[in-house]
Each structure stands twice: as C-alpha cells, then as structure tokens.
Amino acid sequence: MTTPIDRIALTSPEDTATAADWERATAAVLRKSRRLADDAPDASVWEKLARTTLDGISVAPIGQSADLADLTTAGRPTRDGDWDVRVHVVGPDAKAANEALLVDLENGATSVWVELGAGLATADLEDVLKGVYTDLAAVVLDAPAEPLAAAEKLVDLLDGVTPAAGTNLGASPALGGTSNDDLVAIARLALAKGTFGVVVDASKLHDLGASDAQELGYSIAVGVEVLRTLAAAGISLDDALGLVEFRYAATDEQFPTIAKFRAARRLWARVAELSGATEPVAQRQHAVTSRPMMSKYDPYVNMLRTTVAAFAGGVGGAESVTVLPFDSTLGLPDALGRRIARNTSSLLLAESHLGKVTDPAGGSYAVEKLTDDLAVAGWAELGLIEAVGGAAAALADGSVVDRVEEVVAAREVAIAHRRQPITGVSEFPNLGETLPERIAHPSADAVRRYGASFEALRDEPVEAKVLMATMGTIAQHTARATFATNLLAAGGIAVDVAGPTADATELAAKVSGHTVACLAGTDAAYAEWGAAAVEALRAAGVEHVIIAGKPGDLEVDDSCAMGLDALAFLHTTREALA
Numbered sequence: 001m002t003t004p005i006d007r008i009a010l011t012s013p014e015d016t017a018t019a020a021d022w023e024r025a026t027a028a029v030l031r032k033s034r035r036l037a038d039d040a041p042d043a044s045v046w047e048k049l050a051r052t053t054l055d056g057i058s059v060a061p062i063g064q065s066a067d068l069a070d071l072t073t074a075g076r077p078t079r080d081g082d083w084d085v086r087v088h089v090v091g092p093d094a095k096a097a098n099e100a101l102l103v104d105l106e107n108g109a110t111s112v113w114v115e116l117g118a119g120l121a122t123a124d125l126e127d128v129l130k131g132v133y134t135d136l137a138a139v140v141l142d143a144p145a146e147p148l149a150a151a152e153k154l155v156d157l158l159d160g161v162t163p164a165a166g167t168n169l170g171a172s173p174a175l176g177g178t179s180n181d182d183l184v185a186i187a188r189l190a191l192a193k194g195t196f197g198v199v200v201d202a203s204k205l206h207d208l209g210a211s212d213a214q215e216l217g218y219s220i221a222v223g224v225e226v227l228r229t230l231a232a233a234g235i236s237l238d239d240a241l242g243l244v245e246f247r248y249a250a251t252d253e254q255f256p257t258i259a260k261f262r263a264a265r266r267l268w269a270r271v272a273e274l275s276g277a278t279e280p281v282a283q284r285q286h287a288v289t290s291r292p293m294m295s296k297y298d299p300y301v302n303m304l305r306t307t308v309a310a311f312a313g314g315v316g317g318a319e320s321v322t323v324l325p326f327d328s329t330l331g332l333p334d335a336l337g338r339r340i341a342r343n344t345s346s347l348l349l350a351e352s353h354l355g356k357v358t359d360p361a362g363g364s365y366a367v368e369k370l371t372d373d374l375a376v377a378g379w380a381e382l383g384l385i386e387a388v389g390g391a392a393a394a395l396a397d398g399s400v401v402d403r404v405e406e407v408v409a410a411r412e413v414a415i416a417h418r419r420q421p422i423t424g425v426s427e428f429p430n431l432g433e434t435l436p437e438r439i440a441h442p443s444a445d446a447v448r449r450y451g452a453s454f455e456a457l458r459d460e461p462v463e464a465k466v467l468m469a470t471m472g473t474i475a476q477h478t479a480r481a482t483f484a485t486n487l488l489a490a491g492g493i494a495v496d497v498a499g500p501t502a503d504a505t506e507l508a509a510k511v512s513g514h515t516v517a518c519l520a521g522t523d524a525a526y527a528e529w530g531a532a533a534v535e536a537l538r539a540a541g542v543e544h545v546i547i548a549g550k551p552g553d554l555e556v557d558d559s560c561a562m563g564l565d566a567l568a569f570l571h572t573t574r575e576a577l578a
Contacts, residue, residue: 022062023042023043027042036048045061046060049061054410056377063365063367067365068368068369071368071369071372073371074269075262075264077317077359079318079319079358082355083313083345083349084320084321085108085342085349086109086138086320087105087111089120090120090442092439097119098128103335103338105137108343111320112140113322114129114141117143117145119332119442125157135162138163140286141154141168142172142201144172147186162194166196166245168196168197168245169195171199173200173222173225173229174218174392175201176199176201180229183226184229186198188235190243191239196242197243199244199247200247202218203248203288203290203291205219206248206249207292207447208401208408209411211407215248215249217381217382218385220268220379221390224390224391225392226244230243237276238278241272245284245286246264246285248288250289250310250313250316250321254312258316258371259370261317263375264283265317266375267375267379268281269282270379285319287309287314287316287322289305289322290305291324291329293449293450294329295425297425297429297455301423302329303340306323310345314355315360328441330438334436384403385399415450415451415453416566417563417565425490429489430489454490454567461493464577465493465514466493466494466496466518467542468498468517468520469498469510469517469519470501471501471526471533472522472525480520481497481520487560487566488570488573490570491567491571491574493570496512503532504529505536508533509540514541515544516543516544516577517545519546519554530554531553534554543576544558544577546558547559
C-alpha cells in the first residue's frame with residue numbers, strides 16, 4: 001500500500017546536519033582538488049563557490065532560509081494550467097508559411113506569431129492565415145515596417161469572428177519601431193475588437209547582448225511609456241493595462257530565467273500599483289527561447305539549450321512559450337526543426353506535466369532570493385532609464401546601448417576564457433561536421449550570438465595543420481593532447497598527431513613540413529626531455545612551438561592551459577600558421 005503524500009516525512013529525526021557540517025565536507029573536497037588552501041577556514045567555501053552574474057548579483061552555491069529574512073516574496077506565476085504553445089512564422093513566402101503553420105497547428109501548436117516585413121508582407125497575411133481557425137488559435141502580429149496597416153488587415157480578417165484569447169495586434173514601441181500615433185490607433189482597434197494590442201518586446205534588447213536586469217528594466221520602461229502615451233490619448237489605465245503583453249528571452253540558464261520571469265511580474269505589478277490601478281495586475285508574458293545562446297556549429301546542441309529554456313520559461317510562469325527550431329541559426333527551419341520545436345513544449349506539458357503546478361520553483365530559497373535580487377537590479381535599471389527621460393530618450397542618447405555594450409564586453413571575456421563554455425563551439429568542436437543546408441533567413445533582426453567570435457574563426461578554417469607533438473605513450477599524452485586538440489579545433493585549426501614517441505629524435509622525425517607544433521606530455525616528460533624536444537623540433541623546421549600546460553623553464557613560443565584567453569591564443573596560432 002502506498003503512503004499518502006501528507007504522511008511522508010521529508011526529513012527524519014536523525015537528520016541533524018548543520019551548515020557547518022556542509023561547509024566542512026565541501027571544504028574537504030575543494031582542498032583535495034587544490035581549489036582551497038589547507039589553512040583556509042571551512043566557511044570560505046561560500047565565497048569560493050559563489051558566482052557573480054553579469055548584473056553584479058552574487059549567487060550562493062546553495063540557498064538557505066536566512067536568505068529570505070526581511071524579504072517579501074512576490075511575482076508568483078498566475079497561469080492556470082498549460083502554457084500556450086506559440087510557433088513563429090516568417091516566410092519565405094505566404095504559401096510555404098501557411099503550409100508550415102497548418103502542420104504546426106495540427107500537431108500541438110495553439111497559437112501563431114507572424115513576423116511581417118521580411119519574408120512576408122502585410123498583403124500576404126490572408127494567405128498566411130488561410131485555413132487557420134482564428135477563434136481557436138491566437139494570432140500575434142510582428143510588423144515593424146507597417147504596424148498599423150498590418151493591424152487593420154488582421155482586424156478585417158477577424159470580421160465576424162470572436163478572436164481566440166491571446167490574439168495581439170502587435171504594436172511594439174521602442175526597438176519594435178511602432179510610433180506613438182500608430183500605437184494609439186492600434187490600441188483603439190484592439191479595444192474595439194477585444195484583443196491585446198501591444199507587445200513590449202524585451203527580447204530585442206536581449207538579442208543585442210543585454211543582461212537579465214537590463215532586459216527587465218528596459219521592458220518596464222517601455223511599458224511605462226505605453227501607459228503614458230495611451231493615457232495622453234484618453235485611454236483609461238485599466239484599459240491600457242489590459243492591452244499589453246511582454247516578450248522575454250528564456251535562456252539555458254534555468255534558474256536565472258525562472259527568476260527573471262517572476263521578477264518581471266513583480267515589477268509590472270508595482271508599476272500598476274503606483275499608477276493607481278484599481279485591481280492587482282498580472283503581467284501577461286510570452287517566453288521565446290534565446291537567439292544569442294544558439295550556435296551555428298553543432299546546431300543539434302540547440303535542442304538541449306531550447307529544452308532547458310522552454311522549461312525555465314514555463315516554470316517561470318509565462319502564458320505563452322515559443323521554442324525556436326534548432327536549425328534556425330542556419331536559415332529557415334525545415335519540417336524536422338519545427339516539429340522538434342513544438343514537440344519540446346508538448347513533452348514538457350503532456351509527459352512532464354509542468355503546467356499542472358502553478359509555481360514549481362516557489363519556496364526554493366535560491367530562486368526566491370534571485371527573484372528579489374533581479375527585481376531590485378531591474379528596478380535600478382528602470383531608474384537609470386527614467387532619469388534621462390524614459391525608454392525612447394535612453395535609446396536616442398545611447399545610454400541603454402552603452403550599458404549593454406559593457407555587459408557584452410564582460411561576457412566576451414568569460415567566453416574567451418571558456419568560463420562560459422559553448423558546447424560545439426568553444427568546447428568539443430567537430431571540425432569534420434557537415435552543416436545542414438537551409439534557405440536563407442529573411443529576417444533582418446540584429447542578433448549577437450554568444451559564440452560569434454569563435455564561429456568567425458570556424459567560418460575561415462586554416463588549411464595548414466598543427467603537429468600535435470605527443471611525448472611518451474598514449475596513456476601519458478592523451479589528456480593534454482585531447483585538451484589542446486579541442487582548443488585548436490575551436491579556432492578552425494586541425495592537427496596531425498605524432499603518436500607514441502620515446503625521445504626527441506623520434507619526435508622530430510614526425511615534423512614533416514609542419515611549422516607549428518604543440519608539445520603534449522606529462523610534467524615528468526617535460527622535465528626529462530622537454531628541452532631536447534623543443535630544440536629538435538626547431539632544428540626540424542618548426543618555427544612556433546606551443547606547450548600544452550604550463551611552460552615552466554622551457555623556451556617555447558606559447559602555451560595553453562585551463563583559464564587562458566582562448567581567443568587570443570587561437571588568433572596567435574593562426575597567425576603563426578599563416
């Protein structure tokens with residue numbers, strides 16, 4: 001007989017472990033791995049294992065109840081049941097878009113996000129939506145070039161139809177490009193039709209490299225400007241609040257993403273409260289999996305990234321979730337890419353039942369603390385934007401973009417040193433892969449992919465190879481040879497492996513025209529015959545000698561070890577090969 005859930009003890013009376021016990025056990029592990037000095041106090045593990053986000057928020061290795069002292073948690077999800085599975089349609093033409101859309105809707109999708117102005121025109125909207133039951137599947141417009149014309153077209157197509165819940169005419173100010181006049185006109189159309197009318201698209205700032213707090217502050221600032229603009233046009237606050245949907249990026253950093261969506265809800269509720277809303281306001285959210293986190297090389301890894309991102313966006317409480325297909329970095333996704341994208345949500349909902357729990361992350365000390373920290377940081381960013389006159393002014397004077405550039409620079413350092421690894425790009429690259437071919441993507445949206453610096457090197461592979469000058473037996477050189485080979489491959493550099501060697505003479509015999517060589521062996525081998533190996537390689541014609549590991553007293557030209565600036569190393573090596 002099973003035990004009722006309310007009778008199961010989560011801890012036993014014998015569990016008497018304390019924070020000091022955890023510190024002691026953790027410190028022992030860190031000392032064994034030489035990450036903590038023998039004389040360092042056990043309590044220093046908190047600082048050693050804490051990480052600092054790009055917003056300057058310190059995230060502890062584990063959460064504690066003390067983290068929530070004097071904090072009032074807010075921003076909990078309000079979604080009731082499963083999230084809306086929203087697919088993105090952009091082209092290449094109306095017929096192909098319609099065919100792809102109908103397949104999506106017949107196989108799990110519940111709404112559609114139509115992007116106009118790139119592959120599709122406003123005049124194509126009727127053909128794109130042909131056969132779509134707009135009373136069942138919500139349509140969300142994205143038409144930066146002519147937002148009012150697109151909204152009017154959709155309203156015409158909805159004549160005689162009660163639009164599905166979630167339908168949005170898509171006015172998108174600030175980076176979305178919608179003018180204030182068009183914003184007001186679209187808002188009036190939406191009020192008359194009973195739909196949403198505005199999308200505050202924070203994912204556009206994320207695409208430029210913004211941090212979580214910057215994305216939050218920007219979104220709330222744009223939302224505030226929407227309320228002000230609509231109020232000036234005579235639209236009531238309650239009506240204006242009911243018109244707005246927010247779009248945020250969900251990344252494969254699941255806990256920060258969950259916290260970001262919760263913090264956004266909290267911030268918008270505070271704005272509504274300060275604005276004089278008569279009732280508590282729940283922010284409507286659309287999560288779209290991050291474009292910058294996705295890679296062009298080894299694109300199949302994108303399936304893993306988007307699964308984590310969709311999980312985080314859904315657990316964070318988003319009403320709608322769009323999973324971008326894994327191959328969208330290569331162009332327009334094919335049928336397989338679209339199927340896997342929509343099935344990601346279907347599996348999370350139908351098999352993992354994530355929609356059955358209102359707030360799965362609620363009560364987690366770490367998530368609650370991070371939610372509060374992000375809300376504070378987002379509110380501070382809002383203050384900086386408001387100080388210069390609001391979102392439009394902050395974009396015009398470049399202050400928002402300047403702060404984003406500072407974050408981009410910090411992220412680039414972390415990526416270059418591989419503290420923020422990108423699987424298939426900066427780590428474990430496959431130089432022999434054949435990328436799937438896709439039709440060019442018509443969208444002109446600017447996206448700053450995190451792996452762009454490494455991908456640029458892969459785009460122009462080096463013809464010459466590096467000699468992996470392996471010292472000793474396979475067992476002796478494999479670890480460092482593998483490390484160096486993967487590092488070089490991340491820069492589009494292939495290697496020829498010398499294989500087992502017993503001495504410098506045998507190693508030099510493997511040079512065979514190589515001008516760059518990388519020694520790979522044990523510390524003992526370096527001490528025993530490393531100097532002789534370097535001398536023999538140079539005598540055989542090698543002009544640039546690298547050593548895998550620390551160089552010590554060896555007179556080499558470069559070295560590669562954990563923690564190095566990988567991009568700088570790869571550029572230097574490519575120059576030597578040239």
